[in-house]
Amino acid sequence: MAYLLQRCLLVFLFYPIAEPRASGEDSVPKMVIGILGESVILPLEIPKEKQITYIVWISQRSLAIIETGKEGKSPKIMMTNPHYMGRIDFLNQSYSYAPQISHLKMEDAGFYTAEITIANITEPIKKLFTLLIHERLMEPKITLGPRINDNGTCLINVTCSVEQVRENVTYNWTPVGQRANASSGGPILSVIWKPGDQDQYTCTATNPVSNSSHTILASKLCAEKHPKEFGSTAYSL
Numbered sequence: 001m002a003y004l005l006q007r008c009l010l011v012f013l014f015y016p017i018a019e020p021r022a023s024g025e026d027s028v029p030k031m032v033i034g035i036l037g038e039s040v041i042l043p044l045e046i047p048k049e050k051q052i053t054y055i056v057w058i059s060q061r062s063l064a065i066i067e068t069g070k071e072g073k074s075p076k077i078m079m080t081n082p083h084y085m086g087r088i089d090f091l092n093q094s095y096s097y098a099p100q101i102s103h104l105k106m107e108d109a110g111f112y113t114a115e116i117t118i119a120n121i122t123e124p125i126k127k128l129f130t131l132l133i134h135e136r137l138m139e140p141k142i143t144l145g146p147r148i149n150d151n152g153t154c155l156i157n158v159t160c161s162v163e164q165v166r167e168n169v170t171y172n173w174t175p176v177g178q179r180a181n182a183s184s185g186g187p188i189l190s191v192i193w194k195p196g197d198q199d200q201y202t203c204t205a206t207n208p209v210s211n212s213s214h215t216i217l218a219s220k221l222c223a224e225k226h227p228k229e230f231g232s233t234a235y236s237l
Contacts, residue, residue: 029111029128034104035209036135041091044098044114044127051119055097058113059084066090066097083107109133135164136210140171140203144221153194154222160187160203160214167207176200176215193218 034040046052057063063084067076075097079085090097101108112129145157160171171187175198189201197218204213 029130031130031132033208034101034108034131034133036104036106036133038104039100039102040104040131041098041100042112042114042129042131044096046096046116052097052116053119054117054124056115056117056124057099058115059108059110063112064088064090064099068097104133106133132208134207134209135167137162137164137167137169137205137207137212139212140205140214142203142214142216147222149222153192154218156191156193156221158189158191158201158216158221160189160205162205162212164207170206172204172206174202174204176202191218191221193222195219 030043032040032042044055052068054068055066057066059081062080064080065078067078075090075092077090079088084101087102089100089102091100109131112131114127114129116125116127118125140160140162143159143161145159147154147156149155160173162169173189187203189203191201193199199217199219200215201218202213202215204211
């Protein structure tokens with residue numbers, strides 16, 4: 001236990017410290033993607049033949065220290081960061097003690113390190129992770145631009161957007177049918193429509209963890225009694 005407390009003190013006072021990489025440790029962090037409000041596992045993989053004595057998990061500061069103990073005995077886990085209290089479990093699958101973080105928050109994103117002490121090896125091995133957190137996207141909203149009616153042909157720009165502005169979102173407009181006449185370069189769709197043309201267009205918003213879509217009817221957008229015909233307005237169809 002004295003060694004355990006010593007490791008904890010060193011982590012708080014001196015981490016991070018530039019050290020030569022030990023054999024078997026990561027040189028590039030493994031990227032892990034989590035979903036806001038849900039759970040994620042940092043997949044720590046350790047060869048079964050390695051006799052682990054301690055694992056120190058570190059995020060912005062020390063997260064937890066695990067004394068694995070001898071085979072058949074329960075490990076001793078000391079949480080060192082109150083930010084994760086009640087939200088983290090260590091999965092003892094193949095004695096890896098991979099952390100499962102639940103109820104993810106945006107502030108959980110960042111760098112994580114597992115500092116692994118193995119019997120008969122002087123320097124700990126470090127496993128590196130980068131945790132990215134994204135939200136599941138809500139249904140896109142459609143904003144209408146000015147509309148032009150020319151001899152029965154309607155020209156209008158529509159913009160697709162989601163409320164999660166901090167998300168890295170890509171947009172794609174898909175016309176439904178062979179006679180659709182539209183062009184799309186991202187969230188903005190330029191529609192040229194006249195009676196008899198294909199009516200439906202679907203906007204799909206995508207981020208690394210989800211996608212959401214919204215379908216519009218060109219005939220409804222081009223109706224004569226359209227609200228705010230020459231002004232922009234949020235419009236749900």
